[in-house]
Each structure stands twice: as structure tokens, then as C-alpha cells.
Amino acid sequence: MVGEVAYLVAMADGDVKAQFDAHEDVLTLEEQEDLAAAEHEAEPVTYTGTDFDVEGLVRRLKRGDIVIPTFGHGDDSLEVAGFQRGFVWRRPQMDRFIESLLMGYPIPGIMLVQQVDRRYLVLDGQQRLRTLAAFYEGIHAGREFALDNVADVFKGLTYRTLGPEQRRQLDNTFIQATIVKTDGSDQSLEAIYQVFERLNSGGTQLTPHEIRIALYPGALVDFLENLNKSPEWRQLYGARSLRLRDQELILRILALYQNSAQYFRPQKKFLNEFLGRHRNLEGLDNRKLEGLFIEASKLLLAGPGRSALRFQSSQVNAALAEALYVGLMRRVDGGSLPAPGEVTSAVRAFTSNSETASTISGSTATEEYVRKRLDLATREFARI
Structure with missing residues (x-):
């Protein structure tokens, strides 16, 4: 430049x-x-x-x-x-x-x-x-x-x-x-x-999400930020990310919960289009989404706790977190609330599944891996 x-x-x-x-x-x-x-x-x-x-x-x-x-x-x-x-x-x-x-x-x-x-x-x-x-x-x-x-x-x-x-x-x-x-x-x-x-090269590069929310500011970004402040989520995720990775993860969860069947690569384009389409919460039941997200956070915190979002590392694994949240939000939306102990068992079954590891490690944004880990998580939570 x-x-x-x-x-x-x-x-x-x-x-x-x-x-x-x-x-x-x-x-x-x-x-x-x-x-x-x-x-x-x-x-x-x-x-x-x-x-x-x-x-x-x-x-x-x-x-x-x-x-x-x-x-x-x-x-x-x-x-x-x-x-x-x-x-x-x-x-x-x-x-x-x-x-x-x-x-x-x-x-x-x-x-x-x-x-x-x-x-x-x-x-x-x-x-x-x-x-x-x-x-x-x-x-x-x-x-x-x-x-x-x-x-x-x-x-x-x-x-x-x-x-x-x-x-x-x-x-x-x-x-x-x-x-x-x-x-x-x-x-x-x-x-x-x-x-x-x-x-965007050299020095400290902006992340795709930092550029994304610059392009599409509005009510949905404010909604994401409000969810990012929720106490249970903060306890699960940990300290706020200076690079807004925690906020982006919430966007990924909501976008995949709403529209996983239409997911495509590159992931940045999928999320850009979702944020642009619903920029001012058009077509979104934000109250329902907020309730499901917060309930899933409470269940994960009361059950497996902070370790639920981490896989072989002390850092949050975004692919793991989005799969657990989407799967659990589907379960909560489909019936009575599971007990925290049941949630713990489902999370352990999901993370110990040999098929899961390949979808949450390394390159995780392919259409195949995204749909596979969401299906696996949904299946485990449906059993409880």
C-alpha cells in the first residue's frame, strides 16, 4: 500500500x-x-x-x-x-x-x-x-x-x-x-x-469479521454484541476477544442454526450474505434466537462447563462450539429441557466420536465438515 x-x-x-x-x-x-x-x-x-x-x-x-x-x-x-x-x-x-x-x-x-x-x-x-x-x-x-x-x-x-x-x-x-x-x-x-x-496485509491484519461488521453495521450487529455480553456465554468463552472472535462465533452459530442447509464456502461470503440479508433483523425471530442461545449457554455451563468449547487446547475451538450450540439449540427448540448431566453425556459422546475429530481440527470450513459435525452434534443431543 x-x-x-x-x-x-x-x-x-x-x-x-x-x-x-x-x-x-x-x-x-x-x-x-x-x-x-x-x-x-x-x-x-x-x-x-x-x-x-x-x-x-x-x-x-x-x-x-x-x-x-x-x-x-x-x-x-x-x-x-x-x-x-x-x-x-x-x-x-x-x-x-x-x-x-x-x-x-x-x-x-x-x-x-x-x-x-x-x-x-x-x-x-x-x-x-x-x-x-x-x-x-x-x-x-x-x-x-x-x-x-x-x-x-x-x-x-x-x-x-x-x-x-x-x-x-x-x-x-x-x-x-x-x-x-x-x-x-x-x-x-x-x-x-x-x-x-x-x-489488508502486513502489520496486524483485520480478520474477515472485523471487515464484515464494518460493511454491514446495524441492528443485527448490535444484537450479536448484546448476546456477546450474556453472563453464561462470557463464563464459557472467557475473556473478551480484542479481535471480535467471540462475536463472530455467535454469528456463525446463528447463521448455521438458521440456514445450515445453504452453507457454502468461502465461509466469509456465507456470513457476509447472512449479515447483509438480516442487517436490521429482517426475517429473524431475534427473541426466539436469544432465548435458545442463552438457554444453550446455561445448559453447557451447568453441565460440562468451560471445557465443552475446548478440544485438546486451552483455546476455544470455534468449529466445536458452533456444532454444540446448533445441536443443543435444536434440541431445546424441539422439546423439554434436558438435565445438565444429560448435556454433559451428549457432549462427551460427541467429542469422543472418532468422526468428530476430523471435522473440528485443521481446515474446518468445508461444506462437508460443517454439515457433518452439525449432524453428529444434533444426533447426540436428540438422544437425551
Whole structure:
């Protein structure tokens, strides 16, 4: 996305992507395969290039002409919302970015989406733009933003205490922007998804779900987040995932419960279409789904407990979890509630089945493996 010199500068600044803890930062095998899987159709896109001076970028941010959306939460006035994670650059990274500008080093470009109302939405570049806004404001995290992790000549400087030459250097530095245009249609949004997915390399890559909920914010994403907060689910899953893997797993469970017969690869496309089709809960009985999901969580917690979602590892196995939830939700929907001890027996029978192991280990997203593990889990829960 940037030239090699700019890329090296970006790496010295802590990279243009957010940095998370080691486990969360690494894409799973399933996520890597999903990102690598080719779409059946390629959508065209319209874009232009322009340069913005730093002072102009900050001014546009302040008055709302450039918007940094947040993950997943719908804003009816935004045609594309949520491509950004929360702001996670640490102060040394912020300081070194500002220092790079003051030194006149090359800076990676940003990517914006121009929507119909002419506002720009930040597709890539959140960390840099938020850092600029904070430095110009003079405050970060409630404290004065004075440069510290920089060369001696810049130590202690704030925007207000910059010398005239330094201020001109910063204000008048140009940052290249690629502007992708959208008309708000599904085809336009799909094109933006594909553009971003192709740029999603190096640093900390976004997962398919992080891109997905950016493309389809709305009531369904909010519903997923509410389920993600349910106490029993949190006890089963564990700590919240910084990469939203817990939320994606709930989406997988609901999509497969509703529509397993139509599952297809790549999984990302199946989930994209489900989220797009039911973006504002159209065609979904969300109260019923919520009840089934929470009841299944209670039964799994009271029965086998946290170990139910794990297979030969301390980490949650998504393929195992979706099969258990779909199978148990079908059982709960079909009759009286089973006892926790019966649920424990069914889970043990499912995980000890020699046919199960191949469907929940390694490459797990094929049509054959998905349908097979759902059928096996459903069969075991139907027996109790």
C-alpha cells in the first residue's frame, strides 16, 4: 500500500496497524484460509487520489467532514461504518509519528470513502489521524500531549510550543489519500469490502469479521454484541476477544442454526450474505434466537462447563462450539429441557466420536465438515 521507504518509516513508528497481544494478533488457520479464498465475482470500484495538508486534515476532522467510524454500531447517516478498531496506538508510537512529520520523513497514505453526502469515512489511517487530532488539541487520555519518546530537539514540545519553522513543517506536510466512492448500494459496498480485503496485509491484519461488521453495521450487529455480553456465554468463552472472535462465533452459530442447509464456502461470503440479508433483523425471530442461545449457554455451563468449547487446547475451538450450540439449540427448540448431566453425556459422546475429530481440527470450513459435525452434534443431543 505504501512505498518501501514509507513502509520502513511506518514500521519504525510502530506500524500503521494496531498492535495487540501475541495470541490475539495472529490470525487463525481458519481466518487465513477465509481471507485467501477467492470471491466468485469481482466488483468494480471508482477511486481517485488527492493530497491533504496535515492542518487541513485536522480541520476536517474537527468539523466532521472526515469521520472515523467505530466497529459495528449503526449510524443511519453512514453508508459504510465501522472499519476501524478502537484507538490502540501507545504514546511512543504517537510521538514517533509526529516526529516523523517534523523530520520530513515519508508517511504512508490514508484511504477514505466518499459517500453521497460528500463526507469522508476513514477506511485506513485511523491511528495517524487520531494522533494528529490529539497533538493539535494538545491533550491525549486526559493529559497534556508533549512529545517524549523522540530526539532531544523535540522533547517536551506540544503543538502550541512548536517554533514557527517546525509548525510550518507540520501544518504544510501533505499526506496522500486514496478516495473510494460509494453510492450506498450493495454492489458498491461489496466493492469496498473487496478493496479493503486486498489492502489488508502486513502489520496486524483485520480478520474477515472485523471487515464484515464494518460493511454491514446495524441492528443485527448490535444484537450479536448484546448476546456477546450474556453472563453464561462470557463464563464459557472467557475473556473478551480484542479481535471480535467471540462475536463472530455467535454469528456463525446463528447463521448455521438458521440456514445450515445453504452453507457454502468461502465461509466469509456465507456470513457476509447472512449479515447483509438480516442487517436490521429482517426475517429473524431475534427473541426466539436469544432465548435458545442463552438457554444453550446455561445448559453447557451447568453441565460440562468451560471445557465443552475446548478440544485438546486451552483455546476455544470455534468449529466445536458452533456444532454444540446448533445441536443443543435444536434440541431445546424441539422439546423439554434436558438435565445438565444429560448435556454433559451428549457432549462427551460427541467429542469422543472418532468422526468428530476430523471435522473440528485443521481446515474446518468445508461444506462437508460443517454439515457433518452439525449432524453428529444434533444426533447426540436428540438422544437425551
